[in-house]
Amino acid sequence: MNEISLYILTYNSEQYLSKILDKLKNVVDEILIVDSGSSDSTQQIVERYKNTRFIFNKFENFKQQRMFAEKNCKFDMILFLDSDELPCDQLVESIRNIKKSGFEHHAYRIARYWNVLQKDVRAIYPICSPDHPIKLYNRKFCSFKNSALNHASPSGYLSQSIVKGKLSHFTFETKKILKNKVEHYSDMDAKELIRKGKKSNNLKIIFNPVGAFVKWYLIKGGYKDGITGIHLGKYAYDYTKKKYLKAKNYRKNFHTHK
Template identity: 60%
Template sequence: MTKISFYVLTFNSEMYIESILNKIQHIADEILIIDSGSTDKTKEIVSTFANTAFIFNKFEDFKQQRIFAEKSCKFDMILFLDSDEEPNDELINSIKHLKSTGFVYDAYRIKRLWNVLKKDVHSIYPICSPDYPIRLYNRKSCNFNDSPLCHEQVSGYSSEGIISGHIKHITFENFKTLKRKLKLYTNLAANDLILKNKKPSNLKIVFNPIGAFIKWYVFKSGFKDGIVGVQLGVYAYLYTLKKYNKAQKFLNQH
């Protein structure tokens, strides 16, 4: 039976971490919690689980945090989830079956459903729901070395499959969380632009945020999600505007 390492990045993640680990412990041969300074009960909850290591690593960006996690894993097959992604029973059973029969692909995608502001939604910038992110991969052929700092992605694989089952991503439980993550994500997205030396023009700063609202509210079916869809259309507008403004400000200063 092929052994797998599981890790999750945490920061004040007490809300869902127990539920996630209760399921993951049935399929993971080691569990790593890569924490960036939680002050809630995350560490206390994690300490109740066997075969689970709680490791602090100072947060720089999501890419570096995942590279650190990958290097800390004991086994080459790595499964990871966000701290607000809950796997269903079908997914756990599918991975258990793969462990016994063998992994034939470099990377595996998992169906992900999005719940935002306590509502199942059709889209949230920059992702439609459901999407199929890679959440299980072999580090001998895949890694995060070429990933952006935010909305990070695995690359390097030559073959991929889809695992039966799904995860439910429960994010932005309230507007306070949305505001905090909007600030963090746009900081990282702006840094991605800076690293690529892409200075946004004034025209982009004016028109692209409007285009983002129209795209994600109208063409990506946000209108089907009622008032939450409107709020997420505004989120797409603000995300785009803040990302460009922050990048332009930095590049103008340098």
């Protein structure tokens, strides 16, 4: 059984979706789109493709959304992409060849190159570019059940390999989107801190953001990315500060209303 299910999480994802589906429609055996309430033409684009299902599921966090998608896939081998991750031709052919020869491993990693504010970058908190996330896996052996809420990644595999080719990840196209994502992602990470029982005190709120800026702008090479690197250094600072500040406030409100 060499069938592959592809799922993509969407929310107003019309910009790149057709390009992704055109690349992979003849490689995978089903396509599942899990949408969290798009108001653009995402659903209309999906309806043009065969062997494709469009399912709405209210978004709570990435872990929950990916587990929902995984459960609704028909086949055990699952390829998952974000709606702004474009596979190159070599990657598509590599997946085709792996499928033909049979899946020797439980999980497969793919090189992913990040493009932020319309520029290829070296780092965006908390990821260096390229990174090599697992993007193809067998759900019999690994899943997202032990994953973080935000930076969700499958675990449980006993063998893994790297697929030749790359993904180009086009994200945060404008400074407004970047600012909105700081609020959204820091909120999920604050809840993750609480879930793991980690402390959030004034020292962390003051000093950890400075450490994040130094690490991702200076040590990880963000300064080499020009003005975009400066924006992403500030993103690391704001993200970290808001994460700890929100976690502290959530705990305070919880104890106040307890």
